[in-house]
Amino acid sequence: MYIGVGNGSPWTRVIRSPGGGDNLFLSSIVALDADTGEMNWYYQTTPGDNWDYTAVQDMALAELEIEGEPRKVLLQAPKNGFFYVLDRSDGELLAANPYATVTWATHVDLETGRPVENPDLDYSEKGKWVLPGPLGAHNWQAMSVDEAAGLVYIPAQDNPLFFEMASEWKETGVYKHKPKGWNTGLEFGRLAQVILDNIAEQPTPKGYLKAFDPLTGEDQWVVEIPHYWNGGVLGTEGGLVFQGNALGMFTAYDKATGEVLWEFNTYTSMLAPPITFELDGVQYVSVLTGTGGGDLFGGEPLPPVAEHASLTYSNEGRLLVFKVGGEAALPAPTVRDRSIPKRDLKDIDTVSIARGEIAYNENCAVCHGFLVRSGGAIADLRRVNDETLAIWDQIVIDGLYSAAGMAGFGDVLTRDQSGDVMNYVLARAEEDRLVAAGEKELPQMTWMTGGD
Ligand code: HEC
Known part of the structure; x- marks a missing residue:
């Protein structure tokens, strides 16, 4: 039984763990014996996590050919931006290539199995933009593995955060735990101010759909999406990759080239992975529309991030089902009224x-x-x-x-x-x-x- 483990709180390790250390088993993939519950092996993706880099994203088991030998592997693209290929029998690290823009570490050392952190982005003294941010380079949205092609189709993103230590900690050297509330150790109260003060240096947030070779780290193709919080991915034997994105487009791509073969405007942002099924000899593809989750905080995007469909229209939760030659149509979308009422604020302090x-x-x-x-x-x-x-x-x-x-x-x-x-x-x-x-x-x- 394979378990992906989340992050620690507070996120900042100088506050969480001033004595240092790896903080096992945060951000780890752990293999348990399903009969006894005993641990067989573990692999920690982000020792001493400092960025909210959970390793709870979907894992896939596959057989890949490595140096001429078929190997039974476990695949995961955790939040930290590196794609891990592990031997699933003993946890041996076989590959760890970046699948999105990664700045917190320069690379993963395959000898030690550890990431090599980028000292320039140590934010313990001075705030820094770091990629990935806490929403990760990949989050809940399902990826899809193509064993035959040796590729993974990943809904990835570059979504940075300006990491700044909590002012309480900077001013007093003490961080008080809030029993009911967020305890990130970062400056959340003045976050808007901190981000706007540093917006000129912000790496551009965006999303990608990638056909990624986990062993070489190369992209077979990449589709860029101007919003970062897009849906899960379905790959089919018939050579298609389906994804619903934040802009409301439900799209079928050519698995080999990334070319758009078909698209349908749902007028609602999507997070869920599509599925496909056959019923009475007819093949269907289906997707749930509607967004939320990590993107709630991001809210109405600041340029250059594109406005997403659930903001422009409405966040309509629907189950859509398609077949070749299907003729049903969606009701015409209504554009949201986003006018803000005028109020007299003279007396507000x-x-x-x-x-x-x-x-x-x-x-x-x-x-x-x-x-x-x-x-x-x-x-x-x-x-x-x-x-x-x-x-x-x-x-x-x-x-x-x-x-x-x-x-x-x-x-x-x-x-x-x-x-x-x-x-x-x-x-x-x-x-x-x-x-x-x-x-x-x-x-x-x-x-x-x-x-x-
Ligand atoms: C965990 C998510 C969450 C948090 C945190 C949260 N809210 Fe809400 N809030 C909601 C939901 C869900 C609704 C009701 C559904 C809706 O109106 O969209 C709502 C509705 C409201 C409404 C009614 C809006 C209306 O026009 O009817 C107000 C006012 C409000 N929230 C204020 C606050 C304030 C102030 C805070 C912080 C102290 C807060 N909320 C924190 C989720 C949240």
């Missing part, structure tokens, strides 16, 4: 807004989006109406909407803090309303400096 920004980023951003710009899967708080504002604390503190997935934060935030968050949300809303009207440019965020 900028100090409260600044406090609210930190509380928002630490508690709300992960679902409602970076800069309060929802990615379309969960309510856009810039657009809340007056009725909702009137019951803000009932929702945010008391849990009025908990049945809809919005838990109350009464055990984490005071009513004053909830009010600060509301002020921050309204201030961001007003700023974006002015940006949309062409009266202001992002990034501004003047309350941070106590300006207007």
